[in-house]
Amino acid sequence: MSLETIKTDTKERFIELYQENQDLIKNDLPDYINEVREKAFEQFKKLGIPDKKNENYKYTDLNKEFDNTYKMYLSPKNIEFQVDDIFKCDVPDLNTKVILLLNGWYYDRENLIQELPGGVIIGSFQKAAELYPDLVKKHFAKYAGFENEGLVALNTAFVKDGVFLYVPKGVVIEKPIQIINILMDDEEGLTQHRNLFILEENSQASIVVCDHTLSMPNFVTNSVSEFYIGENAQFDFSRMQNEHNGSKQVSHLYFHQERDSRVSANNISLHGGLIRNNVNVLLNGEGCENNTYGLYLTDKGQHIDNYVFIDHANPNCTSNQLFKGVLDDFATGAFNGKVLVRKDAQNTLAYQTNNNILLTDDADFNTKPQLEIYADDVKCSHGATVGQLDEDALFYLRSRGINKKEAKLLLMYAFAHDVIHKIQVPALQERIQDLVDKRLRGELSRCNNCQMHCC
Amino acid sequence: MSPEERASEGIFLGFQYPIEIPGVSMVNFMKTAVNEQRKHKGLEPLSSSDFLKLMREKKELVELDADLVSRSVNEGFSGGEKKRNEIFQMAMLEPKLSILDETDSGLDIDALKVVANGVNKLKSPDNASIVITHYQRLLDYIVPDFVHVLYNGKIIKSGGKELALELEEKGYDWLKKGVE
Incomplete structure (x- = not known):
């Protein structure tokens, strides 16, 4: 008698999942997306999920992190959730309109797309793909290449929803737009949202993204964001990652910059079990x-x-x-x-x-x-x-009566200050300063119960 | 005793080469120091307005430029400014015993006068300062009550201010010979 060992390779599992659920995966997105999806899937079959043999992933074994049985939803799951209870954005000067993604799905199912004054469009990626095929087709998967990146191929193969933003030529959005990614479920989950941001020439926008976990189970995120920054456009991007220790996050940002454009991106990783950020910039x-x-x-x-x-x-x-x-x-x-x-x-x-x-x-x-x-x-x-930490600086501070713990905090805080200082929105800079201070003091260690009202 | 305990008990060290600490603002630094020392003495922390008032007062006392206080600790300060900043901190913390380590090194005459002036103004019957120096020059401005000569870790000669003048004239050799 012989026993057969069943080896369920991570890659094989995703391939199976895709093949068995093709209809469900493709049903709510137009053909032009599904065509790209097919190509991405074929590429994923070749590449799989990067392991440590991949030079770019030498220090982070992602294959291990994706080797699990986390659920991936192919349509939004209904989760009881009072937005106002959790998030009251109290940072002045931020757009009061908050965009929410829940487990990778656009949360406000009643208003999937909004058209704002000046022709700005903001809303669900899925809905935008349906309503503005010309726009989406022109930019989707044009910057986030999946030829060499298995995880981008995976994301593209399973693309469903995310955030879509379009800022037409010459339009300036004064106040930053806030996007909150929430992970909340009573079971372990995998999310793969896909965002697309299009800023046409001479436009201006700034975005604040917050990543949060609001429940205990483990999560894996594999998100892709594409940014097209047109000629002479200006884009300001700040992101705060604040997830619990059971969360694993891989994010891919692709910035495509046209002539004379300016982009500033701040990645503030406050908390998270595993965080891998890929930032790709093409100065075109x-x-x-x-x-x-x-x-x-x-x-x-x-x-x-x-x-x-x-x-x-x-x-x-x-x-x-x-x-x-x-x-x-x-x-x-x-x-x-x-x-x-x-x-x-x-x-x-x-x-x-x-x-x-x-x-x-x-x-x-x-x-x-x-x-x-x-x-x-x-x-x-x-x-x-x-x-x-600089021992001499530590001694100098202590010689003035500041205790060791406080002196260390002052120095760590000073060290972090350089980066915080680069954040363009003053109110946000202040809030992040505060969060970093709390984090260094160890007061932000239980982020799933975090009462920070996000940023 | 840890350095912070010594400081809270009233000992102040004026550094010969004060270190630059980019990112730590003078205000934050001094506020933390003053309030930590107050805590040690069982006092309530100063309110922000009281603290700023105190800071303004002491700043004028040692003639420290307003914009230096709004910068990071010693960052980009000139040699003279750094020393002045030491005296400013001494004024803020009101120690019982100050040890000023070669406060005059690297100072031009004008800066020396300002620093000496600060030390003189802070002198009171309740505190004491030990000024470590090699030259008479500083002692023209800070007139010492006592002069001690330290050699190889031991005081080998003590006297009044006239001892310093004598040293200026004769050097240190005759003292060293007496010891060896």
């Missing part, structure tokens, strides 16, 4: 400016991994990267930043910095700042540090 015209900043605060067994790729494909562009992090307990992390300056991209200015503080001997961090330069008239720099 001359005179672009891109600022990508990150701050991460981790403790216990948390893991953070930031990957940034900036493609200087054209001359006279500037990019700045500043990523800073504090790791406590036995937290682990990695930073992998790559700047590619192509042959024709003369007069490129590119700066890249990654600084880390390890508070304990058990915390562990790997950093890899990379420059790849093919042009000859450029100014580029990169650097990384991993170290401890």
Whole structure:
């Protein structure tokens, strides 16, 4: 008698899931999306989920994280939930209209799409794909390439819903729009939302995204966001990741910048079991400016991994990267930043910095700042540090009567300040300052009961 | 005793080379320090308005530029500004015993006068200052009650302010010879 071992490979499970539920997956999206979906699925079959053998995922084994039986919903699940009870946005100067995604689905099922003054469109991605096929077709899956990225292929194969924003030519949205991603369920779940942001030429918008878990079960998120930033447009993106230790989040941001556009992206990782952020930027015209900043605060067994790729494909562009992090307990992390300056991209200015503080001997961090330069008239720099708090500074503070704990906090706070300072919206900057302060003091450790009213 | 306990008990060290701490604002730094020391003494923390009032007062006392106080601790300060900032902190914390470690090093005459002036103004029957220096120059502005000569960790000679003048004239060799 022989026993057969059943090996259910992670990849195989997703392939099966897709093949068995094709109709359900495809039913509420138009053909032009489903055509891309098919291609993405074929690609996923080849690529699978990246493991540590993939150089870009050397320090984060995602294959392991996706190897589970978490539920993935193919239509929105009805969950009782009082929005007003949880979120009363009390940050002044923010748009009071809050966009909510619940487990990856646009929450306000009554108003899936809104058209605002000036022709701005905001709402559910699924609905937008149906109502504005020209717009969506032109941009969808054009920037988030899935040829080499298995997880983007997976997301595209299962694309269902997410946030859609369209800002027409010359329109300026004064107040930041807030998007809240909530994970809440009584069972473990996998969500894969898909966002599309289109800013046409000379437009301006800023967005604040908050990621939250509101219930105990474990979650895995694999989200993809595409940003098209038209000529001379200005876009400001701030994100706060605040999820519990049982959550694993992989997010892929793709910024496509046209001539003279300016993008600022702040990634503030306050809390989360595992966070992997991929930021890809293509400077597709001359005179672009891109600022990508990150701050991460981790403790216990948390893991953070930031990957940034900036493609200087054209001359006279500037990019700045500043990523800073504090790791406590036995937290682990990695930073992998790559700047590619192509042959024709003369007069490129590119700066890249990654600084880390390890508070304990058990915390562990790997950093890899990379420059790849093919042009000859450029100014580029990169650097990384991993170290401890400055003992001399600590002594100076203590010599004035400040106790050790408080002195350490002051220094950590000062360390984080550089990044917080880059946030453009003053009210938001203040709030994040406050959250970071609380986080460093350890008052933000139970985020699923968090009373922060989001940001 | 830990450094913070010593400070709260009333000892102040004026650093020879004050360290720059980017990101920690002077206001936040001083407020934390003052209130931690008050806590140690069992006093209520100062309210923000009382604190700012105190800060304004002391700032004028040591002639510290207003904009220095709104910056990060010592960040981008010149040598003179850093030393002035030390005296400002001393004024804020009102220690019983101050130890000023070569406060005169790297100072030009004008800065020296300002710093010395600050030390003189803070002098009272309830506190004491130990000024560590190699030169008479500082002592023209801060007139000492006592002068001690420290050599290899021991006081080898004590006297009044005239001892400093004598040292200026004769150097230290004759004292060292007496010890060896």
